[in-house]
Each structure stands twice: as structure tokens, then as C-alpha cells.
Amino acid sequence: MAEQERHPVDDLLRAIAGNVESSAAEREYARQKLDRAIAELGRRQTRRRQRVLVWGMVFAAVFAGVAFVLLAAQPSQARAAIEEIADLVEVIDPLAATDTTFIYTRSSSSALAEVPGVALGGITIEGDSLLYLLNSRRETWYGSEGTVQMRTTYLQPTFFSDADRDAYFAAGLDRQDEIGQTRTVTVHLPIEEWPHDSVALDRAIRDRMVTDRGLPETIEYLDVALGIVGESFATPQVRASTLRLIARLEGIQLLGPPSETLTFAVDYVDKGVETRFTITLDRNGYLRHQRVFNVTADDHLGLPPATAIYEAEFAAPIVTGSLD
Amino acid sequence: MAAQPVDPTDADVISASLEKPSLFGLIFTRHYPALYNFAARRIGRDEAADLVADTFVRALESRATYDPSYPSCLPWLYGIAQNVIRDRLRRVGRGKRIYIALPAAATEEFGEETDDRVVASSVATDLAHALARLSKRDRSTLLLYALDGLSYSEIALVLDIPAGTVGSRLNRARQQILEAIPDLEQRTR
Numbered sequence: 001m002a003e004q005e006r007h008p009v010d011d012l013l014r015a016i017a018g019n020v021e022s023s024a025a026e027r028e029y030a031r032q033k034l035d036r037a038i039a040e041l042g043r044r045q046t047r048r049r050q051r052v053l054v055w056g057m058v059f060a061a062v063f064a065g066v067a068f069v070l071l072a073a074q075p076s077q078a079r080a081a082i083e084e085i086a087d088l089v090e091v092i093d094p095l096a097a098t099d100t101t102f103i104y105t106r107s108s109s110s111a112l113a114e115v116p117g118v119a120l121g122g123i124t125i126e127g128d129s130l131l132y133l134l135n136s137r138r139e140t141w142y143g144s145e146g147t148v149q150m151r152t153t154y155l156q157p158t159f160f161s162d163a164d165r166d167a168y169f170a171a172g173l174d175r176q177d178e179i180g181q182t183r184t185v186t187v188h189l190p191i192e193e194w195p196h197d198s199v200a201l202d203r204a205i206r207d208r209m210v211t212d213r214g215l216p217e218t219i220e221y222l223d224v225a226l227g228i229v230g231e232s233f234a235t236p237q238v239r240a241s242t243l244r245l246i247a248r249l250e251g252i253q254l255l256g257p258p259s260e261t262l263t264f265a266v267d268y269v270d271k272g273v274e275t276r277f278t279i280t281l282d283r284n285g286y287l288r289h290q291r292v293f294n295v296t297a298d299d300h301l302g303l304p305p306a307t308a309i310y311e312a313e314f315a316a317p318i319v320t321g322s323l324d
Numbered sequence: 325m326a327a328q329p330v331d332p333t334d335a336d337v338i339s340a341s342l343e344k345p346s347l348f349g350l351i352f353t354r355h356y357p358a359l360y361n362f363a364a365r366r367i368g369r370d371e372a373a374d375l376v377a378d379t380f381v382r383a384l385e386s387r388a389t390y391d392p393s394y395p396s397c398l399p400w401l402y403g404i405a406q407n408v409i410r411d412r413l414r415r416v417g418r419g420k421r422i423y424i425a426l427p428a429a430a431t432e433e434f435g436e437e438t439d440d441r442v443v444a445s446s447v448a449t450d451l452a453h454a455l456a457r458l459s460k461r462d463r464s465t466l467l468l469y470a471l472d473g474l475s476y477s478e479i480a481l482v483l484d485i486p487a488g489t490v491g492s493r494l495n496r497a498r499q500q501i502l503e504a505i506p507d508l509e510q511r512t513r
Contacts, residue, residue, distance in 0.1 A: 008509050009498045010470035016448045017471050020364035026373035027356060033377035034352055037384055041345040080346065087344045091336040260353070283350070284332075 078254040078264050082247035082281075085262060089285035090240040095319050102141040102149075104320045109312035110135045110158065113177075114301070120171040127302050130167055133158040134177060141323055142233065146191045149323060153182040160303075194228055196237045202245055216268045218249050219277060226279065230287045230314070239285050261288060273298045286316050334397035338390045348384050355398055356380075362405055362472055367412070375412070379405040399478040402468065406482065447508070454504035458497050465490055466497035 097103050113134045117125050135155040142148055154177055159165040168174065195201045205228070209220040228234050228242045246252070255263045255278065263280040274296040280289035292310040294303060303309070332340075334351060341347040359379060364372035383397075383404050390400060455463055461483070468479045469490075480487040502508060 007470075007498055009466070009501045012447065012451060012508060013467070013470040016451060017365050020361050020369060020372070022357065022360040022364075022373065022376075026360070030356065030360075030373050030377035030380065031349075031352060034349065034380045034384065037381040038345045038348060041384065084344065084346055087340050087347055088332055088337065088350070091340045092332050 078252045079247040081254050081262050082243055085281055085285050086240040086243035088283060089236050092236055092284055094236050095317055097142055097144040101319050101321050102143055103317050105140045105317045106315040107312055108137045112309040123167045123171045125167050130164055131160055132164060132168060147188055149186045151184040154178045191233050194238045196241055198241050201241050218251055218266055219268055226287060243285055287314050289313050333395040335392035335395050338387050339392055341387060352380055355401055358398060359401055359405060362402055365471055366409055375408055378408050399481040403482040450505050454501045458500055462493045462497040465493040469494055
């Protein structure tokens, strides 16, 4: 808003009128009225498209002598919400690095680490393995030609018990994990050209999927697809196409109402443990949060229900001229 | 120097919503609070939410007419809201209500200190009378500038007048109010 010159009449008006806050109920009422209008508009557009499609099919049937049945499928809530973000992503001006600027991203993550007892150099532990959450913070600078600088800081791990903590330090794992250290590496990664076309993109994702981890196909697919969404080199069209493919995945569900961010989940079974994978995207289609946790107890690893075995939080990328 | 990721402008969202109407919900998310304020100050809280809802529905239906050279659609929404207010007042014959809402809000807004409240109520009543005596055009210009924080060019868009006219209307409105309440500055000091 532009800087305004001050005038006593304006000041008085502002002081008297104050700021009038809407109640949540009023907001909800107004939103519902708009949503009904949007739904009606959507139905009208669908009917128009169907009429066009039906006439096209009638002509095709006349020529080919084939009868068609038009089946309309109601997209799920999750699908509609993700596709809405994909539509927005497509119209956003993409972030771009230049010769002197970089796309900068920052994330912090926590991942389950498992060290077999036999690898602890004679330190005895209660179970077969020592479990802990390895925490790290990473900053990444993407250059225009595929040059990537990554700075990773390894933070103090999170332990499940004091005994685990003692065993960890006694076995010298803190040195092995470089706790407290910051490492900066610069690598040159070829800029991957993902196809825009959804059929070709789907094929490319499937080609890249890992298939020998015993995880459901949906999870492996998501793993690759989220890599594309999170990859700062991907064009808005590729990111939008990837989101639309994610939207069509089996079992994807929306958690909570859509707002400035959108969280969705996939439930699956990993080695007999019911597991949930949640993903949060912002309105620009950037990945903001990921979490994998076991819904039921993991008897094999001895983890109680609702233990997060992987969690990562991502800041929205920005363009910067600094590599510090 | 860091640049933030570029959020889609209102123009981007409205353009995309032509194909995908549900995207218009983002316009609601962005501008509901400002539009509610706009409505509540002009016709009172009782009808504000309903007016805002009608404004968004009307905006949804006429989004194809939005000029995408304006990145923010708030002035456009204010313009639609003005029309919705006008239609309603015409329908129910309550032309005076538009400025009566102002002092009514005042007595609630001025906190616990009795002296302040008395002064505020008295000034507010005088201000309401002075506003009532302004021409409708001058009053709209003043309210859009002082209460809604619009720039001259945005007001010109809302009222569909040349930008140069905004300044003269604004000055005239302020002058007339100062003439109606000559001790305004002393009474509010």
C-alpha cells in the first residue's frame, strides 16, 4: 500500500471507524456462499464440456459405428486440492538463478538411524540394534549451470533412552556421525530435463523408481515425484505435471481443510507395521514438510506407536546473491 | 540481497480461475478481511458478511472482465462491493444508513476512559453529520482513501474516474468537514 499523506480528518475517521474484525462464523458463511457458486460454475463448465464431448462422440460413433458410454468420475478431495495447486504452480513465475545469483533452500531433518549391536565395539545394549534419530540442517545453493553448493550441519541426535545415549557416545558414534561439524561441498549436477507431457513424465518417474525395498509402489513413486517437486531446476510446467500425477495416486488422502498449505497422507504397511507418510505443500507447490511415522508399534525395532522415523521441514526457496 | 519466491498475483489467479473456478477461493482467502472491513464500516456489521459473500459471488461471475494489468484485485473488489451496497440500499430504501454506521462503531471502539468516549461520541456524531452533507462522490473518495488506504490510482479504478479528479474530490471533502467541525483538531487532541 502506498505511503499516504496525513490529514486530521483522515486520522479522525480512522480512529472512529477502527478495525472491524469478522467472526469465524461470518467468514465461514461468506466462504460457503462462494463455494456453492464455484461448485455451480464448475458443474456448468463440466456440462458444457460434456455436451461438446457427447457431440464429438456422436459423430465418431456415426463414422466408426461404435457406441460410447460416458462415465463421469468424481475426483477425490485430495485430488482436487492437489490439482488446484498444480494449476497455480503453472502460472507462477519460476525462480531462476543467474551467473551471479543462486536459488537457496534450507531444510532440517531427523531420520532414524540403526546401528547393529555387533558394530558397537564391545559396548553392550539392550536390544539387537542401537536406534536414534540423526538430526541435521542443510542449506543448498543451486547455480544456473547445475553447480550445487551444499552445507550440512550435523546436530545432536535424539535418543530413545539415556542408556542409548551413553552407548552412542561410548562407541564413538558421535565422531563417526560428525556431530557438531559443518561440511560444505560443491558438486556439479547435470540439470535433468524432465518431460512436460504427463504420459512421458509418468514413464520417466516409473523408470527411476526403486523396486527392491519392499515398499508399496505408491511410496516409491512419491519418492521420485517429490524429488522433482522439490528440485529447484524443474520448470513450473514439470512441477505442475508432477503434482497432477501425484494427485492421481491410489490412496492419497487430504488431511484437514485446504488453506495456505495443504497436507496429504498415504497409509501403507512396511514390514508388518502400519505406517503413514504425510506431505505438506504450500500454495506455490513447494514441499514444506514431510513425515513418516509408524501408526502401530514396531515390535521388530521396539518403537512405540506414533514414532516419527523421518521428518523434514523445508523453507520456501529464495533467490540470493550470497553463498554464505 | 535475497528475493522471496514470487507468489502468483491476483491477476494470475483470476486468469487461471477462468478455466478452474475453484482457484477463485484464493482471492477470498487473500481479501476477505479487507472487504469485510470495507463493508462493515459502510453498512454495519449485521449485514457485512452477507454483502461480502455477494461481492465475491458477483466477482466470480464477472472475473472474465478483470483487467490483468492490475496485479492486485482489491480495488476491483471494492468497486463491486460499492455496486452491491448501492443495489441493496436502493432496494430497501435506506440511503442514510451508509454513514450512520460510523458513529455507532465509535462508541464501542473508544475503550474504558470515560472522557475519551464522550469526546469521541460527540465528535463522531458531528463527523457523521458532516459526512452526510458531503456529495456521495466526495464521501466515497474520502472513505476509500482514509479508511481503506487506497492510492489515488486505485480510487480512480474503483470509482471509474480520472486519477486527477481523486485529489480534488479528496481536498474538497476534507475542507468541507473542517468547515463543519472547525474545532476538529482541538477536540480530538
